[in-house]
Amino acid sequence: MIGNDIIDLHLARRESNWQRKGFLSKIFTAAEQQMICQATIPSDMVWLLWSCKEAAYKIINRITNNRVYNPVKFNCTLSDEQEDTITGTVLFEACNYPFISYRNNSYIHTVAVSHDVFLNRIDIYTGNSLPSHLFTTGNALVKNQDGVPYLMNCGTYSTIPVSISHHGDYVGLVRNNLFPGV
Amino acid sequence: MDKETLIAQLKEIVKPYAKNQEALLNINENTDFVNDLKINSANLVDVILDVEEQFNIVIDNESMERMLDVKSAMEIIEAKLAAK
Numbered sequence A: 001m002i003g004n005d006i007i008d009l010h011l012a013r014r015e016s017n018w019q020r021k022g023f024l025s026k027i028f029t030a031a032e033q034q035m036i037c038q039a040t041i042p043s044d045m046v047w048l049l050w051s052c053k054e055a056a057y058k059i060i061n062r063i064t065n066n067r068v069y070n071p072v073k074f075n076c077t078l079s080d081e082q083e084d085t086i087t088g089t090v091l092f093e094a095c096n097y098p099f100i101s102y103r104n105n106s107y108i109h110t111v112a113v114s115h116d117v118f119l120n121r122i123d124i125y126t127g128n129s130l131p132s133h134l135f136t137t138g139n140a141l142v143k144n145q146d147g148v149p150y151l152m153n154c155g156t157y158s159t160i161p162v163s164i165s166h167h168g169d170y171v172g173l174v175r176n177n178l179f180p181g182v
Numbered sequence B: 001m002d003k004e005t006l007i008a009q010l011k012e013i014v015k016p017y018a019k020n021q022e023a024l025l026n027i028n029e030n031t032d033f034v035n036d037l038k039i040n041s042a043n044l045v046d047v048i049l050d051v052e053e054q055f056n057i058v059i060d061n062e063s064m065e066r067m068l069d070v071k072s073a074m075e076i077i078e079a080k081l082a083a084k
Helices: A009-015 A023-027 A030-038 A042-064 A116-120 B003-014 B021-025 B041-055 B070-082
Strands: A002-008 A075-081 A085-092 A095-103 A107-113 A122-127 A139-143 A149-153 A159-167 A170-176
Touching: A002 A009, A002 A042, A002 A122, A002 A170, A009 A042, A009 B041, A023 A030, A023 A042, A023 B041, A030 A042, A030 A075, A042 A075, A042 A085, A042 A095, A042 A107, A042 A159, A095 A116, A107 A116, A107 A122, A107 A159, A107 A170, A116 A122, A139 A159, B003 B041, B003 B070, B041 B070
Parallel strands: A002 A159
Antiparallel strands: A002 A107, A075 A085, A085 A095, A095 A107, A122 A170, A139 A149, A149 A159, A159 A170
C-alpha cells in the first residue's frame, strides 16, 4: 500500500499560520513539536512532518475507508535527513509506515509505504501536471466507489494502485511497480 | 441556539478557508468541509481553533477526529456548550 502528499511551500505559507496559538499542539506530538522548535528552519519541519502524516493517513484510509481527522496519532521519526531527501517512519496504532521525502525551495513531496520492501518498488513523479505518458499507453485512471484511484490497463482490466496529491502548482503521483526496471 | 444561527456562525468561520464558494453559499447540515467546501486538511485545524475561540469551548482530540462536516461540528459545539 502507498500514500503520498505534496505541499506547495509558497502556497502553504499563504494559507496557514502555523505559529498561531494552539496550531502545533492540535496536530503534532510533544516530540514533533520539539523537532520543530529545534529545526534550523522550523516552517520546513512543520510541512515535512505534516506531509508525512498525510501520506501515512492515505494508506490507512485506503485500507479502512474510514475518514478521521486525527493527525496527532501519527508519530513521525526521522532516520536520515539530507538537504533534499529525508527518510524515516510514521508510527500509527503500533504499525510503522516508512517514508521518503524530497524537498526543494518550492515543494515537499512525501511518499509513505506499508512496508520497507515497497520503497524500492514504486515510481514517484513530481511535477506541475499529471505525467501524461502514464495515460497514453492503454492505461486509464479509474477510481473505485470510495474514490480510491487505480491505474487500469484497458486491454486486460488489471489495476495498479496509485496515489495522487495536488497542492497549488504541484502534483505528486506514486504507483506500485512490482517489477522495477521493466 | 437554533440550528440556522449555528450554521450561519459556522459559515463565517469556514469562509476564509473554503475554496468552493458555491458550496459555501449553499452550506447546510450535510455540507462536508473537505469534499464540498474543499478546505485543505491543514486548514481544518484553523476551523477547529476558530470554533474554540468563537464559542469559548475546548475541542478534545476525540471530538476533533469527527469534525469533518457541518453536522458533526454542530453536534460537538452543542454538546460542549451544554457541558459548560
